[in-house]
Amino acid sequence: MIIDNREKLEEKRVSAREEIASYQCRILICAGTGCVATGSQKIYDTMVEMCKGLENVSVEFQKEVPHLGVVKTGCQGVCELGPLMRIEPYHFQYVKVQQEDCREIFEKTVLNGDPVERLFYSKGKEIFARPEEIPFIAKQTRVVLENCGSIDSENIDEYIAAGGFSALAKALFDMTPNEVIEEVDRSGLRGRGGGGYPTGRKWKQVARQAEKERYVVCNGDEGDPGAFMDGSVMEGDPFKMIEGMTIAGYAVASSEGYIYVRAEYPMSVARLRNAIAQAEEHHLLGDNILGSDFSFHLHINRGAGAFVCGEGSALTASIEGNRGMPRVKPPRTVEKGLWEKPTVLNNVETFANVPNIVLKGAEWFRTIGTEGSPGTKTFSITGAIENTGLIEVPMGTSLRDIIYEIGGGIKGNGEFKAVQIGGPSGGCLITPHLDIGLDFDSVKKYNAIMGSGGLVVMDEHTCMVEVARFFMSFTQRESCGKCVPCREGTKRMLEILERIVAGEGRLEDLDQLEELAEMVKSMALCGLGKSAPLPVLSTLKTFRDEYVEHIVEKKCASKTCQALRQYKINPEFCKGCSKCAKNCPVGAITGKLKEKYTINNELCIKCGACKDNCAFNAVYVEA
Structure with a gap:
């Protein structure tokens, strides 16, 4: 239909709404990248085939053949629970749907309107049948994402x-x-x-x-x-x-x-x-x-x-x-x-x-957000958090609300350590920052930026020195090389960080890191170069003790940095089976069959083969 005036647009709107209302049942399958990666395309194909073959199905009470619709939507947000499926007009939200669930959904819900309760989201003894009941969704304010998950994104x-x-x-x-x-x-x-x-x-x-x-x-x-x-x-x-x-x-x-x-x-x-x-x-x-x-x-x-x-x-x-x-x-x-x-x-x-x-x-x-940053902001929340996915909240919403109210808290009841905000050009916010409102102006006070909205949540098992090294590796690799401060400065910073995580750092490296970071921040040509050192500056400020531990004690408390791991064998658990010694590629493990084995950490290359092959959990990593 050619819509060449305002009146025709309204006519089209009315007819489109009537078409949607005519469906006895609409099956909305998430076709966002996350759900597609976990099999939603196969679920879509299966539901389409079932609906096509409806004439072969005995419909209860001899009702008229229902007008069914199977559509692909955009991201429904709760990526952790995909593949996702919504059924209208019942407004059921099914989570973690598998291809083998399709027949039951079709026969119970599509044909008769009955729920498949085992596919509802549950937390403890609570069951949430509808999307707006799920805490992850209920606590959001969706403006930009208002249609995502509820309309056919291709129509x-x-x-x-x-x-x-x-x-x-x-x-x-x-x-x-x-x-x-x-x-x-x-x-x-x-x-x-x-x-x-x-x-x-x-x-x-x-x-x-x-x-x-x-x-x-x-x-x-x-x-x-x-x-x-x-x-x-x-x-x-x-x-x-x-x-x-x-x-x-x-x-x-x-x-x-x-x-x-x-x-x-x-x-x-x-x-x-x-x-x-x-x-x-x-x-x-x-x-x-x-x-x-x-x-x-x-x-x-x-x-x-x-x-x-x-x-x-x-x-x-x-x-x-x-x-x-x-x-x-x-x-x-x-x-x-x-x-x-x-x-x-x-x-x-x-x-x-x-x-x-x-x-x-x-x-x-x-009316939404803060005075200086009105409106909402979309965030992707990933990392050590129970509910990963896509959210939209008013500007000024606190980190605590995002992590604990929407995100469901730290995965496995772990302890919150930090959140990286703003990507590789951003910085870390820690426990004292949990109650600050996230908006453009507030986060700048803590050597961080909003960026496009990526939030990577980290728990106590995260090494902040390695985090800084990872992001510096990314920005150094992605530097266009046009200006010397970014091209050479990020390279030197990365070399220092790699030396520290390898257990070869020196205390003077910390002063050099700060000096280089400030130089790049002030002299780089573009905004990306100027913000590249922020992860280093923020981790040096808030987790300096971890840098010192790596340098002075040659330890990584989180056991992340491979070069600083110390593999040991607990003599109480060791049965003398020799599997660890047989699988060691460098002969760093000695002992006799049916006697206790030991590891020479001077020879050990930290590959972890001994730990992987021990059937008695005798091999452990000492921080």
């Missing part, structure tokens, strides 16, 4: 039925471009990619440029380890991001937009292509959108997996076909961005916030 009709493109219609027919910018500016929306720059201010800077050829660019690169927020939005609700970009194009008088997606997100690319094609087919994208004189075309560019291309000027260089490297500023992207033209550059989550702001108003948006 534009379902997005329209959920209110999609109402904001675009309002912007085109009820507001001037300047009024759109003012509304976004008054909302206080700040860039969700990590920098937190006011979105409205950026749009104003582009709109006032003398150059009339302008571009809108979406940063979907999301290179932080453990972060998958933007990818989930592109997979689960791509139309919302597209609508936000189109509104931005109208606001700054741009007719061309580019979405830069990392190559490791093939599903995001596929769904974006599908969404763009459907939007163009309905005249909601392309020439004369909704019959207006505004035209906007979208293009997809796939990144080559370079972390530095998350930086604005490197990203635009990559789209142009050049090597992704940052440039000296000014001029900034708003003045000379893509092809040296004024460019609005925001990330996926930022654009996905725009439709609700235009539709509901700036005042509504400001």
Whole structure:
């Protein structure tokens, strides 16, 4: 259907809602990357086949053949419990569904509306039948993710039925471009990619440029380890991001937009292509959108997996076909961005916030979050936490609420040690920081940044020196090499950290680390380089004793650093079976059959073969 005016959009919305309401039963299967990885595609295929063969099934009470629908949704959030399935209109949420469960779900729930209780989420004796009852979901405020998990992410009709493109219609027919910018500016929306720059201010800077050829660019690169927020939005609700970009194009008088997606997100690319094609087919994208004189075309560019291309000027260089490297500023992207033209550059989550702001108003948006950071923030929570997954909470929500109320606490009732926020360019927050509200301004006080929203939770078994080494290894490997402070500084820092975890560190290394970190932070060319030393600075400040322990005592309390492990044999448990000695590749274990064996740690290469092959748990690691 060609939607070439506002009235036809409303007609389409009514018909799409009637179509959805006509289903006697809808089976919504999570097709986010996490659930697909654990088998949701097979579950989808199985349910489709069962519904196709309905005429062969004896339906109870000879009811009419029900109108069934099996659809793929985006990420339903509770990744720890996947594969996930929702059944409407009963609003059942099934977790950890396996292919062999499909027949029971089909016969009990789909045909008769009866629950399969063993597939409900449970905690202790409590059973949670509906998604909003699950604590992980109940304590969230979903704005950007409101449609993820509840609509078919590959069907534009379902997005329209959920209110999609109402904001675009309002912007085109009820507001001037300047009024759109003012509304976004008054909302206080700040860039969700990590920098937190006011979105409205950026749009104003582009709109006032003398150059009339302008571009809108979406940063979907999301290179932080453990972060998958933007990818989930592109997979689960791509139309919302597209609508936000189109509104931005109208606001700054741009007719061309580019979405830069990392190559490791093939599903995001596929769904974006599908969404763009459907939007163009309905005249909601392309020439004369909704019959207006505004035209906007979208293009997809796939990144080559370079972390530095998350930086604005490197990203635009990559789209142009050049090597992704940052440039000296000014001029900034708003003045000379893509092809040296004024460019609005925001990330996926930022654009996905725009439709609700235009539709509901700036005042509504400001009722959520904090004064300085209004709205919500999506986070991916991973690591040593009971419930890993994708969440959305108001800005200012405390770490304690995220970890213990939503995340379910530390896995295995462990002890909280730290959380890495902001990815490899971020820093560590520890126990005294549990009650600070997470927003752009608060975390800066603790040598950390919000970043794109990745939270990696760590327990007492985590070595913070190794954490710093891991992130420094990542940033050093991903450095584009353009500026000396980042190229050489991160390399020297990594060498020192590797020496420390290998048990060869010196106390003077700590002063050198701090000196190098401050140098890189102050002198690197781009924001990624400047933030690269933050994990080192924050761990040195809060866990300096662990660095000293590694250097002076040659010990790693968490037993993480392999070179510092001391393998011992407990004589009380040793049966003299000789399996440890037979499996030692360097002959570091001596003893006689049926007598006690010992390990020579001067010869030991810390491979762990002895421990793995001991049937009596006699081999242990001494910190």
